Amino acid sequence: MPHPASATVAVIGAGVAGCAVVAQLRRLGFSGSISLWETGRGPGGRASTRRSRGDSQLVIDHGAPLLNITGTPPPQLLQPLLEGGWLEPWPGPVAMLEGESRLNIGRPDALGMGLLLHGPGGMDLLCRGLLQLAGGEGLAQHYGSFIRSLGRQPQGPWQLIDPEGSLLAEADWLVLSGTLLAHPRSQVIFGWDAVPLARVAAGLGDLQLDHVLLTLAGIRFEARSNLLLVLTGQAATAWRALPFRLVNFDAAAQQRWGLHRLSIQPLDDGRCAVVAHSSDAFAADHLDVYGARSAVARLLQLPADAGREQSVIQSLADAVGQCMAPWVPPLDLDEAAPQLMRWGAAFPIAPGLPSELMLCSRSRLGFCGDYIAGVGFGRIEGALRSAEALAQGLVAHLPPSA
Ligand SMILES: Cc1cc2nc3c(=O)[nH]c(=O)nc-3n(C[C@H](O)[C@H](O)[C@H](O)COP(=O)(O)OP(=O)(O)OC[C@H]3O[C@@H](n4cnc5c(N)ncnc54)[C@H](O)[C@@H]3O)c2cc1C
Numbered sequence: 233m234p235h236p237a238s239a240t241v242a243v244i245g246a247g248v249a250g251c252a253v254v255a256q257l258r259r260l261g262f263s264g265s266i267s268l269w270e271t272g273r274g275p276g277g278r279a280s281t282r283r284s285r286g287d288s289q290l291v292i293d294h295g296a297p298l299l300n301i302t303g304t305p306p307p308q309l310l311q312p313l314l315e316g317g318w319l320e321p322w323p324g325p326v327a328m329l330e331g332e333s334r335l336n337i338g339r340p341d342a343l344g345m346g347l348l349l350h351g352p353g354g355m356d357l358l359c360r361g362l363l364q365l366a367g368g369e370g371l372a373q374h375y376g377s378f379i380r381s382l383g384r385q386p387q388g389p390w391q392l393i394d395p396e397g398s399l400l401a402e403a404d405w406l407v408l409s410g411t412l413l414a415h416p417r418s419q420v421i422f423g424w425d426a427v428p429l430a431r432v433a434a435g436l437g438d439l440q441l442d443h444v445l446l447t448l449a450g451i452r453f454e455a456r457s458n459l460l461l462v463l464t465g466q467a468a469t470a471w472r473a474l475p476f477r478l479v480n481f482d483a484a485a486q487q488r489w490g491l492h493r494l495s496i497q498p499l500d501d502g503r504c505a506v507v508a509h510s511s512d513a514f515a516a517d518h519l520d521v522y523g524a525r526s527a528v529a530r531l532l533q534l535p536a537d538a539g540r541e542q543s544v545i546q547s548l549a550d551a552v553g554q555c556m557a558p559w560v561p562p563l564d565l566d567e568a569a570p571q572l573m574r575w576g577a578a579f580p581i582a583p584g585l586p587s588e589l590m591l592c593s594r595s596r597l598g599f600c601g602d603y604i605a606g607v608g609f610g611r612i613e614g615a616l617r618s619a620e621a622l623a624q625g626l627v628a629h630l631p632p633s634a
Pocket of ligand 1: 244250297410411577602603612
């Protein structure tokens with residue numbers, strides 16, 4: 233075991249939980265080296281924002297469009313994020329669409345209760361703000377870096393290994409902020425012969441870690457197939473004029489149209505982005521259609537199946553057109569630059585991993601993310617709270633000055 237004063241930490245995943253654990257470790261006084269590893273092009277994870285190099289006005293929140301805080305006291309990181317301007321109040325009411333085509337303005341669902349917030353100019357500002365709070369010193373951020381497997385001798389450091397089998401980094405402590413390396417779904421998606429963390433755990437003899445792996449293996453996730461549209465001209469004007477920015481679908485409406493939500497995102501130049509989130513049932517029926525720009529398609533180097541992707545896009549667009557027909561003109565898909573974004577593990581299904589299991593100190597390993605049971609489970613609030621709790625547990629093992 234290395235001397236704690238020189239302890240280093242590697243965090244896999246730069247979503248809300250990964251960025252928050254880094255920020256909170258710094259706030260609690262840990263000044264040692266932290267490396268952050270993320271397969272995406274930037275921070276955000278499921279709360280990320282799609283931006284375009286050639287079109288600076290095009291900013292689309294293709295995952296979570298907002299966050300809601302329901303518990304008291306609020307997460308400790310919330311106030312500094314608000315003070316820094318990284319979050320602001322969500323503008324205006326949300327609406328609920330009922331199966332009978334009735335729009336009920338002001339009726340929230342579970343994702344719309346409590347204090348509603350979003351990132352001004354993109355939800356990815358939340359993670360960018362968290363990293364800003366962490367400060368740059370001693371923090372190495374690595375994007376476009378997929379950790380394929382892990383290595384560890386019982387007394388040695390954790391090893392992070394890339395898809396080619398090369399060693400990327402070593403660290404004394406490891407934080408997993410996503411479940412991919414610890415959950416059997418990685419075997420289903422990528423055809424791997426073992427769950428990477430389970431392979432390492434077999435040599436560690438840590439009963440708590442074995443228990444964590446068993447519990448994680450039982451967690452299931454809801455999926456989403458999201459359709460991204462960019463409307464111009466009269467279509468944009470009509471959508472921008474709606475008196476709400478989010479439409480939730482009640483159970484009957486989800487069944488009728490195969491949609492869970494519509495997120496309406498006016499762009500600064502008069503266009504309007506609309507993101508249609510499918511229902512879980514729709515996504516489950518189209519699980520193998522990834523969307524050409526999805527991370528999984530990129531990692532698997534999947535050949536594009538334009539025909540199947542187009543048919544999913546068409547189904548979702550038809551549903552959007554039909555359910556919103558009373559209020560906006562018909563969609564012209566050719567004019568709307570449609571894109572498909574599939575989230576295979578969009579929302580973990582309760583109960584999740586009990587919080588008392590999140591720190592396996594014997595293995596120098598911590599878990600955080602919205603899959604940890606507690607207030608905010610399955611939401612950004614839960615990702616923040618779990619990261620704060622994990623950081624609190626970690627600092628007992630990591631001294632304030634390195
Ligand atoms: C469509 C959609 C709508 C949502 N709407 C809401 C909402 O309205 N309100 C709300 O509160 N929440 C919402 N959520 C849920 C919310 O986005 C999540 O709860 C939150 O973002 C989870 O953060 P996280 O850090 O726990 O996980 P993630 O955001 O999943 O972060 C994990 C990160 O780890 C990275 N990663 C994983 N494995 C590896 C690896 N091996 N190597 C490198 N990187 C890796 C991933 O790329 C990812 O960036 C929504 C989610 C989706 C998909």
